[in-house]
Amino acid sequence: MKKFSQLAVPYIVWSVIMLLLPMVLVVFYAFTDSGNAIMTFTFTIRHFVRFFTDPDFLLVLWRSLKIAIKTTIACVLLGYPVAYFIANSSDRQRNMLVLAITLPTWINMLVRTYAWIGLLSKGGLFSTLLGFFGLKDVEILYTEGAVLLGMVYNFLPFMILQINTSLCTMDHSLLAAAADLGADGVHTFLKVTLPLSLPGVISGISLVFLPAVSSFFIPKLLGGGQYFLIGNVIENQFITVGEWNFGSAISVIMAMIMMYSMYLVRHIEARNSGNARKES
Amino acid sequence: MKKRVLVLAAILAGVVLAAAGCGNSGSGSGSSSGGSADSKNENKFAGQTLHIYNWGEYTGENTISDFEKRTGARILMDEFESNEQMYIKVANGDAYDLLVPSDYMIERLLKEDRLQKLDKSLLTCMDSLSDEVRGLPYDPENDYTVPYFWGTVGIVYDKNKVDIADLEKDGFGIFLNTKYKGDIYLYDSERDSFMMALKYLGYSMNTDDPEELNAAYEFLLQCVNTMEPEIVTDEIIDNMAQGRKALGLIYSGDATYVMAENEDMGYYLPESGTNIWSDAMVIPKNAEHVELAHEFINFILEHDPATDVSTYVGYTSPNKEVMEELSGEGGEFEGINAYIPRSGNPNDEVFSYNENSRKVISELWSKVKIAASNAN
Amino acid sequence: MKKKKRYFGVTIMILALVFFYLPIITVVVFSFNGSKSLTVMKGFSLQWYERLFRDSQMMDSVYTTVLVAVIATVVSTIAGTLAAVGLSKSRRVVRDLVLQINDFPIMNPEIVTAIGLMLFFITLGVERGLLTMILAHIAFCIPYVILSVMPKIRSLDPNLADAAMDLGATPWQALTKVIVPEITPGILSGALIAFTMSFDDFIISYFVTGRGVKNLSIMAYTMSKRVNPTINAISSLIVGVITLILVLINLVPFISSKIKNKKNLTEV
Numbered sequence: 001m002k003k004f005s006q007l008a009v010p011y012i013v014w015s016v017i018m019l020l021l022p023m024v025l026v027v028f029y030a031f032t033d034s035g036n037a038i039m040t041f042t043f044t045i046r047h048f049v050r051f052f053t054d055p056d057f058l059l060v061l062w063r064s065l066k067i068a069i070k071t072t073i074a075c076v077l078l079g080y081p082v083a084y085f086i087a088n089s090s091d092r093q094r095n096m097l098v099l100a101i102t103l104p105t106w107i108n109m110l111v112r113t114y115a116w117i118g119l120l121s122k123g124g125l126f127s128t129l130l131g132f133f134g135l136k137d138v139e140i141l142y143t144e145g146a147v148l149l150g151m152v153y154n155f156l157p158f159m160i161l162q163i164n165t166s167l168c169t170m171d172h173s174l175l176a177a178a179a180d181l182g183a184d185g186v187h188t189f190l191k192v193t194l195p196l197s198l199p200g201v202i203s204g205i206s207l208v209f210l211p212a213v214s215s216f217f218i219p220k221l222l223g224g225g226q227y228f229l230i231g232n233v234i235e236n237q238f239i240t241v242g243e244w245n246f247g248s249a250i251s252v253i254m255a256m257i258m259m260y261s262m263y264l265v266r267h268i269e270a271r272n273s274g275n276a277r278k279e280s
Numbered sequence: 281m282k283k284r285v286l287v288l289a290a291i292l293a294g295v296v297l298a299a300a301g302c303g304n305s306g307s308g309s310g311s312s313s314g315g316s317a318d319s320k321n322e323n324k325f326a327g328q329t330l331h332i333y334n335w336g337e338y339t340g341e342n343t344i345s346d347f348e349k350r351t352g353a354r355i356l357m358d359e360f361e362s363n364e365q366m367y368i369k370v371a372n373g374d375a376y377d378l379l380v381p382s383d384y385m386i387e388r389l390l391k392e393d394r395l396q397k398l399d400k401s402l403l404t405c406m407d408s409l410s411d412e413v414r415g416l417p418y419d420p421e422n423d424y425t426v427p428y429f430w431g432t433v434g435i436v437y438d439k440n441k442v443d444i445a446d447l448e449k450d451g452f453g454i455f456l457n458t459k460y461k462g463d464i465y466l467y468d469s470e471r472d473s474f475m476m477a478l479k480y481l482g483y484s485m486n487t488d489d490p491e492e493l494n495a496a497y498e499f500l501l502q503c504v505n506t507m508e509p510e511i512v513t514d515e516i517i518d519n520m521a522q523g524r525k526a527l528g529l530i531y532s533g534d535a536t537y538v539m540a541e542n543e544d545m546g547y548y549l550p551e552s553g554t555n556i557w558s559d560a561m562v563i564p565k566n567a568e569h570v571e572l573a574h575e576f577i578n579f580i581l582e583h584d585p586a587t588d589v590s591t592y593v594g595y596t597s598p599n600k601e602v603m604e605e606l607s608g609e610g611g612e613f614e615g616i617n618a619y620i621p622r623s624g625n626p627n628d629e630v631f632s633y634n635e636n637s638r639k640v641i642s643e644l645w646s647k648v649k650i651a652a653s654n655a656n
Numbered sequence: 657m658k659k660k661k662r663y664f665g666v667t668i669m670i671l672a673l674v675f676f677y678l679p680i681i682t683v684v685v686f687s688f689n690g691s692k693s694l695t696v697m698k699g700f701s702l703q704w705y706e707r708l709f710r711d712s713q714m715m716d717s718v719y720t721t722v723l724v725a726v727i728a729t730v731v732s733t734i735a736g737t738l739a740a741v742g743l744s745k746s747r748r749v750v751r752d753l754v755l756q757i758n759d760f761p762i763m764n765p766e767i768v769t770a771i772g773l774m775l776f777f778i779t780l781g782v783e784r785g786l787l788t789m790i791l792a793h794i795a796f797c798i799p800y801v802i803l804s805v806m807p808k809i810r811s812l813d814p815n816l817a818d819a820a821m822d823l824g825a826t827p828w829q830a831l832t833k834v835i836v837p838e839i840t841p842g843i844l845s846g847a848l849i850a851f852t853m854s855f856d857d858f859i860i861s862y863f864v865t866g867r868g869v870k871n872l873s874i875m876a877y878t879m880s881k882r883v884n885p886t887i888n889a890i891s892s893l894i895v896g897v898i899t900l901i902l903v904l905i906n907l908v909p910f911i912s913s914k915i916k917n918k919k920n921l922t923e924v
Contacts, residue, residue, distance in 0.1 A: 004817065004827070008742025008754065011735060011798070015757045018795040022772025023760055029775060056650045063654070082672045085665035097669070099902065104676050106898050109856050110876040111891040115679030117880070118686060118694035118888075122524065125682065125695075142510060157676070214765030217858060221880055226504075226511040228653035231767055236649075238771060238863070240361075241642050242368045248775075251768045258765055331867050337882055344712060357713060358868035359878050372778050374866040514881035 029248035047249035057233070057250075064230040065257075067144065068212035071151040075159040075208045076201060078152070083163035083200075098164065105157050113150050113221050120146050120222070142224035150222040151212050159204035166200025167193070202269045210258055230254055326352035330572050333358045333366055333376040335559065336514060338429075338595075340588035347579050353572055361513050362469055364642065370394065370564060377567040378576060380428050382559050384471070387418045387633035389562065395424050396565045402574040405581035410600040412623070413558055417630060425560035426577050427598035429590075431532035432556055432621045432628070433472055434549045436516075436539075441526040444548075451550030452480040454527065455503050465516050465528025466509040466652075470645035471631060473500055475555050476529055485555060485629050488637035497644045504652035511652055520545060531557075533595025535618035540594065547618040553627025558598075596621060680895055687888035694883055704889040714890060717875035720786065724861075724871060725854040728793035733847040735794070736801025741835060743802070744809045761796040762803070769796060770863035777864060784866025792864045793857065797850035804846030808839040 030048070034041035051057050086097045104112060119125050120141040127140060140146055170193070178188045216231030228236075230250065237247030336359040344355050358376070360366040363385035370379065370389075381389065389395050400406070405426065406414075413427040435447065435454065442460070450457055455464060455476070466473060475485040477496035487493065503509060510525070517534045519525065521541040530538070535547040561580075563573050579585055581599050590597040591612050596619055597603045603620070606613045613619040622628065690699025708714055743751045761769045773792045777784055812835070820830040836843070858873035865874065872894075876887055 004745040004831075005742055005747075005750075007738045008746050008750070011739030011742070012750070012754055014735075014795075014798075015754060018773075018776075018791070019760050019799075020757050022769070022776040023764075025775040025779060026768060026772045056647060056654060059654045060650055078672070081665070081668045085669050088665070099906075100673060101676065103898065103902065104680060106852055106855070107680065107891070107894055108872055108876070110858050110873040110880075111683075111887065111894065112679060114876055114880055114887055115683045115891065119679060119682055121695055125678075153675070153679070156672075160672075210763075210765060214767050216767065217877060221877075224510055224512065224515075226509070226649065226652040228650055231765070233650070234767055234771070236646060238774075239368065240364050241646055242364070242371075244775070248771065251765075251771055255764055255768050259763065262763060333868070336878055345710065348712065354712070356716070356868035358866075358870070361881075369866065373781065374784060376867065518883045 026248045030252040047246045071212040072209045074152050075156050079159035083160045086164050087167035101157050146222040147219050150218045155208040158207040162204035163200040166197045170196045328353040330355050331376045332378045334380045340592040375566045377569045377573045384631035384633045395562045405578045408599045413598040427560045429595035430558035431596050436530040436535045437527035439546050447548045451552045452476045460526050462508040463526040464509045466511045467529040468511050468513045470641050474641050486632050488634050500648045532618045537594030539616045556628050683888050684892040687892040704885045708886050708889040717870045717872050721872040728797050728854040729851040731794050732797035732850045736798040740802045740805040758799040766859040770860040774863040786869045788864045793854045800849045801846035805842040808842030
């Protein structure tokens with residue numbers, strides 16, 4: 001017994017050094033004024049003050065949250081029907097469909113996003129199609145729409161797979177029970193299937209919302225240099241401006257927001273599954 | 281069955297690795313435009329890797345492969361989009377053998393004692409330099425630097441869309457002219473954007489007067505709030521070559537490329553003055569392969585490699601012969617005014633490094649970009 | 657009623673598949689483009705593939721990506737599995753604490769993890785380059801392996817290892833011959849996730865690398881400013897390789913079961 005637990009010791013050391021320490025460093029930089037060298041430092045909260053008192057920064061944060069929410073909603077609305085279809089297919093079909101959905105995710109994310117640049121630029125497929133509908137010379141690339149499209153494209157597979165998993169592992173006898181009790185298709189769906197698949201939706205949301213808020217290369221590639229999200233602000237502070245303390249502070253703020261939203265989401269799920277248990 | 285999957289995956293991984301590795305070591309099968317292979321050099325530098333930190337798309341089609349073939353060394357080149365980006369990496373310990381910063385950044389690196397003196401006995405290229413790029417203010421004796429490219433900053437414009445009278449009347453102020461709303465490019469470079477604003481307002485681009493800097497900031501804010509500009513860096517090159525917008529702030533070398541690709545494009549330098557810049561090769565103090573770096577400096581200024589580089593990228597070569605050939609009769613860039621930097625305008629300035637104004641400009645430009653983003 | 661639903665579902669499914677594969681197919685088609693454009697197809701040509709193989713920077717980045725992914729996957733799978741086994745037998749307090757730390761790279765936005773690691777390396781004075789990239793990849797891959805293996809370990813009979821040792825096995829044998837085979841599905845899926853995460857990674861690699869060491873994502877990112885169809889070529893190759901692997905993985909059991917059937921028949 002004791003012998004086996006020793007196996008974990010190297011990882012405990014490693015994780016403290018490689019995972020915990022870096023996080024501590026970020027928080028440290030966020031609360032100090034050391035510049036890029038850690039030798040001399042003074043504690044301060046002025047970076048946080050600076051962020052929260054500047055309407056420009058707050059607006060960027062707000063826009064990042066907005067587009068992440070839009071992306072998440074789009075992924076749920078588009079992903080659920082697809083996942084439902086897959087879950088209700090035959091076993092062999094399901095395996096193939098899951099594979100078909102997973103394959104694009106194995107292709108490098110940047111490469112996938114880059115592919116849209118050609119499709120969305122003037123003269124590309126999409127603007128040609130829109131030209132048929134009479135909308136000439138519409139600029140799709142370098143707009144918020146393009147960024148939204150890119151994000152949905154990258155994250156939708158995860159949502160579909162999560163919902164699919166929870167639909168598949170659902171207790172199907174409950175569906176039969178509902179039918180026996182006289183519920184029709186729609187009612188069964190709303191009262192049985194939907195609530196039971198909610199955990200999948202929730203975990204899908206966490207796989208979409210988080211990366212969507214902090215993404216910076218999708219906005220940069222598809223939104224152009226003037227589409228600045230909070231991830232771009234952080235990158236800019238570290239790579240070009242050199243204000244590492246301020247950049248760390250913004251990172252901490254973003255991490256806090258993420259953790260709080262995850263906590264909220266888990267709280268809703270816990271309450272919901274509690275209710276579901278009560279009802280069934 | 282699972283075991284077989286594992287074995288298969290391992291084999292495939294191995295195959296891919298081997299293939300990539302083969303492509304790795306056998307690189308450079310392109311046509312040779314460099315000099316004949318110097319066997320003595322090949323032995324000396326074989327196995328070494330030259331770490332260069334350079335601007336993006338700043339080498340010719342065959343530059344790297346030719347150099348690798350000639351010396352037997354490898355080149356690992358990292359690219360930066362701005363001097364500021366380069367500085368942060370270098371200041372935080374990233375060790376490169378060769379850097380290609382701009383004039384004012386070289387000043388800063390010198391002030392902070394980050395560069396080492398060049399070994400002039402190893403350099404064979406100094407005689408090929410044009411007089412205009414020899415002994416520049418930031419390094420009068422060329423003790424630390426050898427120029428790589430030089431040029432100006434100006435306005436690239438579509439001759440069919442933009443009235444030359446507007447350019448002559450407004451100069452850089454054309455970036456506030458709402459006639460071209462939604463049809464302009466701004467360059468994502470803090471110093472060039474501020475240079476444009478300061479020059480328009482009649483101030484020196486090297487000022488550190490807070491009032492003047494603030495006025496420039498207001499100019500840029502007005503631009504992003506009323507003109508719907510697209511803020512880009514290298515994207516401007518292919519986009520203007522395709523005539524996607526009416527005008528934009530651009531480096532002379534990129535304008536040269538654009539004009540060579542698209543006859544409808546022109547290049548304009550305002551009378552109120554602009555920036556004459558130079559990028560030069562320097563060797564940082566913590567460089568590992570110093571001799572190899574010198575070898576590269578010599579290489580890139582030789583006639584054929586310099587022609588390759590200047591033709592492919594469009595920037596003006598510091599090699600006098602090459603510059604004259606390319607701009608002269610039958611040259612690649614014959615008749616393109618952007619290729620030869622303007623001289624004789626008393627309002628043209630060279631950037632010098634100023635720690636105070638640098639910080640202010642950096643912060644203000646970030647704010648401009650955020651304002652631009654929020655204005656959408 | 658049911659048939660109607662199927663038609664609706666099928667339509668949606670097809671639309672989804674078109675949505676997912678349209679860019680990929682476009683990329684593959686345009687990788688054979690005779691002209692430089694990303695929007696207009698002019699003739700058929702292999703020039704971009706030629707350029708790709710001649711471009712030592714590109715090939716270097718592919719090599720780096722694969723090398724880092726393979727090393728990170730192997731190390732993190734082994735380390736993660738061992739850690740998971742060890743943690744399952746540890747005290748509750750220790751296990752919860754470590755799992756909490758484990759959550760950091762998964763729960764945090766990638767950019768925060770990236771910055772943390774960059775600050776970490778710089779503070780320690782470690783020169784950024786290939787080594788730091790590999791270390792960083794291992795660091796964020798292990799948590800996924802652990803997450804994948806733990807549920808399988810939990811579903812095991814806790815007395816299994818003890819039983820094996822009572823019968824005379826050494827702890828190591830108990831581990832490798834008893835526990836590991838039982839949790840192999842978890843290990844494999846963990847390895848797969850680790851490989852995907854590493855192969856796909858951009859943000860963390862971007863921040864922790866140095867001295868010109870680039871992986872494929874960084875390469876694509878820096879090349880995105882100019883029209884560069886060579887990216888289409890490398891993308892198509894990746895698509896090709898991955899499709900090949902998937903096809904093979906699915907064919908192998910099919911073929912091997914056919915061979916087995918044949919064997920059975922002949923033996924009979």
